[in-house]
Amino acid sequence: MAEIIAIASGKGGVGKSFLSSSLAQSLTAGGHKTLLVDADLGGANLHNFLGYKVPPMGIYNFLREKTNINDIITQTPVGVDFIAGSGDILGMAHITKVERSRFIDKLKNADYEFIILDLGAGTSFNMIDLFNLAEKKIIAMNSEPTAIENAYGFLKIALYRHIERYLSSEVQFDEINRKLRNKSATYQNINSISEDIATVDQNAAEEISKFIESYKVGIVLNMVRFKKELNVFYGFESIIKKYLRISVEKLGFIPYDESVGESVRLMLPFYSSNRDSGTAACIDDIHQLLLEKL
Ligand SMILES: Nc1ncnc2c1ncn2[C@@H]1O[C@H](COP(=O)(O)OP(=O)(O)OP(=O)(O)O)[C@@H](O)[C@H]1O
Numbered sequence: 303m304a305e306i307i308a309i310a311s312g313k314g315g316v317g318k319s320f321l322s323s324s325l326a327q328s329l330t331a332g333g334h335k336t337l338l339v340d341a342d343l344g345g346a347n348l349h350n351f352l353g354y355k356v357p358p359m360g361i362y363n364f365l366r367e368k369t370n371i372n373d374i375i376t377q378t379p380v381g382v383d384f385i386a387g388s389g390d391i392l393g394m395a396h397i398t399k400v401e402r403s404r405f406i407d408k409l410k411n412a413d414y415e416f417i418i419l420d421l422g423a424g425t426s427f428n429m430i431d432l433f434n435l436a437e438k439k440i441i442a443m444n445s446e447p448t449a450i451e452n453a454y455g456f457l458k459i460a461l462y463r464h465i466e467r468y469l470s471s472e473v474q475f476d477e478i479n480r481k482l483r484n485k486s487a488t489y490q491n492i493n494s495i496s497e498d499i500a501t502v503d504q505n506a507a508e509e510i511s512k513f514i515e516s517y518k519v520g521i522v523l524n525m526v527r528f529k530k531e532l533n534v535f536y537g538f539e540s541i542i543k544k545y546l547r548i549s550v551e552k553l554g555f556i557p558y559d560e561s562v563g564e565s566v567r568l569m570l571p572f573y574s575s576n577r578d579s580g581t582a583a584c585i586d587d588i589h590q591l592l593l594e595k596l
């Protein structure tokens with residue numbers, strides 16, 4: 303079965319699509335059979351990073367026309383297999399849970415080692431659930447305070463939803479689940495959830511602690527201009543450990559590079575056309591750590 307790598311951020315415009323497309327090219331170049339999927343259901347534009355002005359056939363065709371999954375895979379000139387998103391914004395933003403499961407099921411059974419999901423910004427349940435089902439979870443961010451805050455917010459909602467799913471089969475946790483579902487942060491941190499669970503069932507609280515500690519995410523800092531920005535990694539990691547208690551792997555950074563935007567304008571996929579650049583080397587390093595640590 304293929305392993306799913308999901309790339310999310312919370313804040314928009316931090317470089318999820320650039321990172322997804324570049325990692326797909328790096329993994330493919332490294333001999334790992336990889337399928338890149340535009341899962342930004344409301345604002346698909348990953349095709350722009352692969353040299354396409356308009357999306358080729360994609361998810362929409364699969365869901366609405368019951369097309370075979372193999373028929374919607376585009377072999378791109380850079381060797382990456384690709385499933386495009388939809389230009390039909392309203393149609394795709396409302397994909398149902400059943401449709402989503404059918405699609406993911408087909409992806410998992412497709413003949414690939416890795417499936418990369420480029421997720422949309424924000425914290426819609428579609429994005430959160432796609433993130434949570436991935437074997438490898440990556441958060442992209444830059445060093446702006448809003449990006450850091452939104453990355454934290456995204457992880458918090460994703461983790462709470464993950465716990466809620468875990469507890470949902472037991473009636474005794476109904477009240478806790480109701481509070482977990484409340485996005486306006488009824489629980490300020492993970493310890494207060496654990497304490498509530500312990501008042502209901504001490505053994506369950508211990509199990510939940512293990513469950514939380516096994517939730518692991520990789521972080522990538524993008525658009526780095528100054529070395530001191532790398533301190534963001536340490537600050538973010540300590541906040542996550544303190545308030546959410548999940549494990550964080552620093553997968554690496556990508557410098558701010560004018561050629562990224564330039565290559566989108568020229569319709570040339572960045573990684574493959576700048577193979578010898580320092581930026582491509584950073585992407586290869588992220589690829590290595592992703593395989594070793596996540
Ligand atoms: N390392 C970088 N250096 C310079 N420009 C970059 C870098 N990474 C991304 N960009 C540029 O920043 C813009 C946003 O990147 P991208 O579309 O990948 O972000 P995103 O997180 O996928 O956005 P969205 O939330 O809208 O999906 C693009 O114009 C891209 O060319």
Ligand SMILES: [Mg+2]
Pocket residue numbers: 318319320342347348420421422
């Ligand atoms: Mg994007």
